[in-house]
Every structure is written in C-alpha cells, then in structure tokens.
Amino acid sequence: MSGSNHLSRRDFMKVTTGVIGGIITVVIGAPVIDYLVDPALRAGAKEAWIPIGKLDSIPIDKPTPFAFTRTQVNGWERTGTSFGGFIIRRSADPKDILILSSRCTHLGCSVNWHADANEFICPCHDAKFSKEGKVLDGPPPKPLNQYTDFKVDGDGNLLIFFKEG
Template sequence: MNRRSDYYIGRREFVAGVAGVLGALITILVGLPVIGYLIAPALRTGGGAGWVSLVPLSALQPGIPTPCSFSRLKQTGWKRMQMTRAVYALLRNSGDVIVLSDICTHLSCKVRWSSEQGVFVCPCHDGIFDHEGAVLSGPPPRPLDRFETKVENGQLFIYVED
C-alpha cells in the first residue's frame, strides 16, 4: 500500500479548504466589530463622575443634618433616566461641611435622621449612627459614606461618581 495515496488531497479539495478558511477569517474580522458596535450601548452605564450643585450654604443650620437631594442623568444600555438621590448635609460648628449618604453600610437600607434622638436610624436592623455618620450601635461595619465637598459662591457642591 502506498502511503502517499492514503493522505492524498486533490487540488479541488485543497482549494475548497483554503477558500473555507479564508471565508471564515473574513467573516470573523468583519463580524466581530459589527457585533461590538451593535451591543456596545447595552454595556454602557453611568453618566460620568462630576460635581453636582446641592444647596445654598445659607440653607444649612449648624450642627443639624439637613436632608437634600440631587438628580443626575443615568444611562444603562439604551435607556436614559433621571435618577434622584437623597443625602444629608451637615454644617459643622467649625464652619466646614460634610455630606453623608443616606444608605446604611450594613445592607444598603435607607437611613433617616431622628431629630428627637439626635441620631441617624437604620430601620432594617437597628443600626444607629451619630450626627456625623459614625456607628454608635448595631451591625453596620463602618460609618456612613461621605461625599467630597466644595463651596463656591455660597453654593455647596458634592462630587458624585457612578
């Protein structure tokens, strides 16, 4: 038995194989960018980070956390929506300002300011935070998150990341 005849590929089969491989490569090279272009909006999120105007400094009372809210345009895939978020701004007696998140660091429940008790209360698992966001009792593992702040022309701004 001749070994060459066992592995012999005719000219026709060879050209068909090369054409098939080239066709597959061209399909992949053209198809992947097209697919990426079509699904890219679904992978896009956020509206970018930046400074957001919160409240005039004159609206804050020293030593008392003031509830404030801000809105940002959020994009998830092809959907754009206006998202509103609440925070607490505290004008310290020293004159500087801190802005605290209203989300508990334990399981992301919304905290509320209790003016009677002078603390932030998380109703889900009885987390208690002081007026500057430090944990007083309960399961929260860390203080309330703070936003970076700046004051320009009497207006309070916070830096928001998506």
C-alpha cells in the same frame, strides 16, 4: 501523505472552503462580540458639581437632609435617579462640614436622622449610625459614605462633587 508538497485539487478546495468559513465567522463574529458587550465597556463615570443649597440656610450642628436628581441616559431612554444625604455643619467655619450619603452601606436603603436618639437609623434592618456616620449597631460593614469634595461658590451656594458609579 504522498510525500509531495503539492496540494491536490481536492485538498485545495477543502482547505479554501475551511478558510472561507473561518473568514466569514471572524469578520462577523468579532464585531458582534463588541456589539453585545458594548454597554459594559462604556465607562459611565460622569462627574458634576451639584448645588445643594445656600450655606447660610443650613443650621449648625444639625443634620440637614438634601436631595438631587441626576438623569442617566441609558441607550434611548433617560431615567432620573435620585440621590440624597445629610449636611452636618460642625461649626461656622465653611470648611468644617461633613456631608454624608443617606445610602445605608448594608443593602442600600435610605437612612433617617432621629434627633431624639441622636443617630441615623436605617428602616430596613435597624442599623444605627452615629452623627459622624460611624456604625453603632446592626449589619452594615462600613460607615456611611461621605461626599468629601465640596466647595462654596461666590453666591454662597454649597456645591458637592458628584461622580456616578
């Protein structure tokens, strides 16, 4: 250092070149980071009330399967994803309903209802769930998921509240 605060011409050019390089990198770099991670930032939590059938047609005390499809828009592609589960009417009371997802909590296979054994059995690893969805046997860490929000509309249709993700 020469001791003066005065920048020499050469130092000025070196610093300015560095600053210009920095500006260009930041102006293009920062938006590009957002550009690259954009799909991860998009909260895809979509909600909808899905009709799954007339309440009257669902027998009491017998797990009845239902299924519905939701279309997911991923960028420029639209994919249909299927969801399914079982409705168990414990009594004639339209509030006394248990709606279970058929997705096994172990690795996501679809469980089936076996009326003779009175259990849900997952075909992948022979996990067993009770009629209420509790784990009886096998590797699943949690009971079957429930659709806790449901309602019956004026026409007697049973609707469940569906939230993506």
